[in-house]
Amino acid sequence: MSDMDHMLTEAAARLTAGGLVAFPTETVYGLGADAENPAAVARIYAAKGRPSGHPIIVHVAPEADLAYWTGTLPPEARALIQAFWPGPLTLILPRAPHIPDAVSGGQDSIGLRCPSHPVAQALLRRFASLKPGGQGGVAAPSANKFGQVSPTHAAHVRSEFPELGPDALLVLEGGPSQVGIESTIVDVSRIGKGVGPVLLRPGHVTAAQIAAVLGREPARPDASAPRASGTLKAHYAPRTPLQILPRRDILRMADEHRKGRIAVVAFSAPDAPPGPDVDWISGARDPEAYARELYALLRHLDEQAYSGIVLEQPPALPEWQAVNDRIGRAAAAFR
Template identity: 75%
Template structure:
């Protein structure tokens, strides 16, 4: 891996793209200070130019290089959760390109815990004249689609990009499986915040324990962040999320018609299944952590198996399931008008 990491860091320094593993999902990385490299990320993903990306930094990075201010609340969260699946939104330092933030005056920073990500970030920083290399890296997938949790997912997502255009680092399956928690602390000086902009593995309760105050819900003036669109993280196969009784009703509907296609029904217990022609039953994890870890790989697998629709049982509404409900809710929203 040593030579490959060296080559990957050199690729970043030359303005190229490198996909790399993190504990959350695989990221599509480029030099966060190179506007042409950032444009390559947006072009590869089909991502709107006003949609910000997250800057990944090594554990020893000087955050004052990236952020114009680092409030005490941010330092407390860093002490508690970095390296780890937490992104902080901070005031953007004046010399950091606005392109990394979708033109906003804030910047998202994260220090991943995955050893391959950390090694890449350190090697890249070593190549930078100021020693402060940061890698802008949204999830390594087409915009709005299911995030990748394996290197093979990345290669399948970008078949048009050969090895000379995209270097993919292997790092095994992502252990968290969904994107990082995002907390806005960019407006502390104005008396606003902290604000939970995207739920994730690190919960609102954990953030509240550290700060002594629960994070607020997003307000109209909150910065735009990755994964904040109503419809996101969607498979290509129409998806609905339903309570079990409604799922069973939907699974049995129209399956006897000659034109009926195949249905994947994902439930918490196979005891709920019925003998319905054309319906394949799959049992999902009853633990929210494992459910999150398996979610994207499951959706990608079902996408490749020729199903006409996916029906998923609604997970519990408990706080522990907030991040999972956020992701599958946004995935289903892409098909809200679909009659699947």
């Protein structure tokens, strides 16, 4: 038995016993527990300091019987699953009555996702094989304290929960997350009630890609939309104060800055050298590369004792929507 196979066996056993397992996905690392065990799900909330009304996404294996988790799977959901699963897309669906509402923040909906990362899939399959009927699902928000920067490496998870030793939290290694930001969330739970697909959280799967499958753009969130993971105004924040500025304001600030050492993440170098207390860092010009590097960069900068972090405002273009969403919520924590 290989080391990974041994770890997967132990991880599945931990989940079955109601314990916590952190595991890699293509988006970020998740903090997982048995989705059908309210006491285990409560351990996620306690470890993260997560409000009890904030729902958690349930991860399922590729061959999962979705009818076990939801009573209704509309044609729009089937089309999106066919196009984007396994992958970084979460669907909000009506929750089957026998599934505890601990994962949905008390709502009658449920968020379901099938990740593409091979370690995540192996864990989900191993866990499902131990569950009656083979329908195990793992509830897993990002493996970080609530509202903080999501982890994209196993080391990030360990540093985030120093109070949880290996007996309390098993961390599976899976390399760096390839997407780097959380999944796109689309609400299809109200289609039978006359409400079309709604984009609750942008991500790697774009609104344009969704429209290409469904033949219409997903709507913006409305007042009656279900609560969903990572959609609070302030979220994804580093400990260091962060702000987003257009380039002209950054150049002026860098020239005038005299109070403490700051980090500036910009798309190109300044024409003149910045001041001695300004560290200029090049950010990726491609939105997918920027997203992949974002959280690891914020965590690194958090460790450097800066008095502030400044990000150059990315373009207001559809392909930058997910990045702008994440950094906007991160900056909102300091307003």
